[in-house]
Amino acid sequence: MSxxxxxxxxxxxxxxxxxxxxxxxxxxxLHPKRRGQVRIYSEQDRVHLKLILxxxxxxxxxxxxxxxxxxxxxxxxxxxxxxxxxxKISERRHSLEQQLExxxxxxxxxxxxxxxxxxALKSL
Amino acid sequence: MSxxxxxxxxxxxxxxxxxxxxxxxxxxxLHPKRRGQVRIYSEQDRVHLKLILxxxxxxxxxxxxxxxxxxxxxxxxxxxxxxxxxxKISERRHSLEQQLExxxxxxxxxxxxxxxxxxALKSL
DNA sequence: AAGCAAGCTTACGTTTACGTTAACTGAAAA
DNA sequence: TTTTCAGTTAACGTAAACGTAAGCTTGCTT
Numbered sequence: 001m002s003x004x005x006x007x008x009x010x011x012x013x014x015x016x017x018x019x020x021x022x023x024x025x026x027x028x029x030l031h032p033k034r035r036g037q038v039r040i041y042s043e044q045d046r047v048h049l050k051l052i053l054x055x056x057x058x059x060x061x062x063x064x065x066x067x068x069x070x071x072x073x074x075x076x077x078x079x080x081x082x083x084x085x086x087x088k089i090s091e092r093r094h095s096l097e098q099q100l101e102x103x104x105x106x107x108x109x110x111x112x113x114x115x116x117x118x119x120a121l122k123s124l
Numbered sequence: 125m126s127x128x129x130x131x132x133x134x135x136x137x138x139x140x141x142x143x144x145x146x147x148x149x150x151x152x153x154l155h156p157k158r159r160g161q162v163r164i165y166s167e168q169d170r171v172h173l174k175l176i177l178x179x180x181x182x183x184x185x186x187x188x189x190x191x192x193x194x195x196x197x198x199x200x201x202x203x204x205x206x207x208x209x210x211x212k213i214s215e216r217r218h219s220l221e222q223q224l225e226x227x228x229x230x231x232x233x234x235x236x237x238x239x240x241x242x243x244a245l246k247s248l
Numbered sequence: 249a250a251g252c253a254a255g256c257t258t259a260c261g262t263t264t265a266c267g268t269t270a271a272c273t274g275a276a277a278a
Numbered sequence: 279t280t281t282t283c284a285g286t287t288a289a290c291g292t293a294a295a296c297g298t299a300a301g302c303t304t305g306c307t308t
Contacts, residue, residue: 059183
């Protein structure tokens with residue numbers, strides 16, 4: 001049996017609140033098991049949470065992250081679904097490439113800004 | 125004299141609404157001139173708008189983009205300010221590097237998901 | 249002169265992503 | 279046994295980022 005986690009373990013590991021984790025569940029992004037009424041998280045759940053948080057850092061909405069998780073799920077789908085998923089993947093790829101470009105531009109701008117600052121500092 | 129833009133010109137160019145542009149102004153991220161009560165945007169304003177939208181794509185809040193614009197402004201600052209700016213630059217750089225890593229991971233995941241989809245499609 | 253498009257202000261509405269009590273439960277420690 | 283702690287549901291609150299609608303002005307254009 002794979003490892004199990006409590007809600008506060010995950011909250012600590014990822015530096016978020018338990019409220020946040022429960023909220024993700026209420027938005028059906030997570031589906032922990034229950035022992036009585038207490039939530040038990042599997043390794044899969046943990047991976048899903050990781051995906052959500054990574055998505056967040058990339059500016060994805062929860063709805064988008066939810067899609068990503070579905071897309072990540074190797075469960076059975078029909079041809080039409082799979083083709084839609086491939087389209088989604090392509091969309092995401094474009095978005096990521098745009099972000100990559102944005103990041104590179106920003107990094108250059110930060111370089112330039114830093115230089116200007118340092119020059120200004122030296123001239124004081 | 126550098127070029128001037130109307131609000132709808134910019135809205136069209138960047139595919140946003142005029143409401144959005146006015147909102148950015150109300151949040152003091154933009155400072156267009158006025159001809160009467162009509163807003164006139166300079167090339168600088170356009171660049172600032174560009175920065176804001178790039179920030180958005182990277183998941184920055186408007187407050188953060190506002191900082192970036194200030195940081196981008198080569199106006200006169202004292203030593204303390206400049207040092208704070210350098211810190212901010214360093215923070216941003218870390219954030220961008222994290223994002224870069226996230227993007228790369230995601231791209232690999234998309235690769236894998238795409239493969240799985242294609243394999244599943246062929247087996248039908 | 250009349251109308252229409254583009255712009256303006258004001259203000260309330262909406263969605264997303266949680267924060268924040270409140271009030272309860274069950275297990276464990278003192 | 280009492281308290282404490284981690285967990286639970288339910289519900290209302292909130293900040294950010296605009297959307298939307300009303301009602302007004304201005305500058306063409308027909």
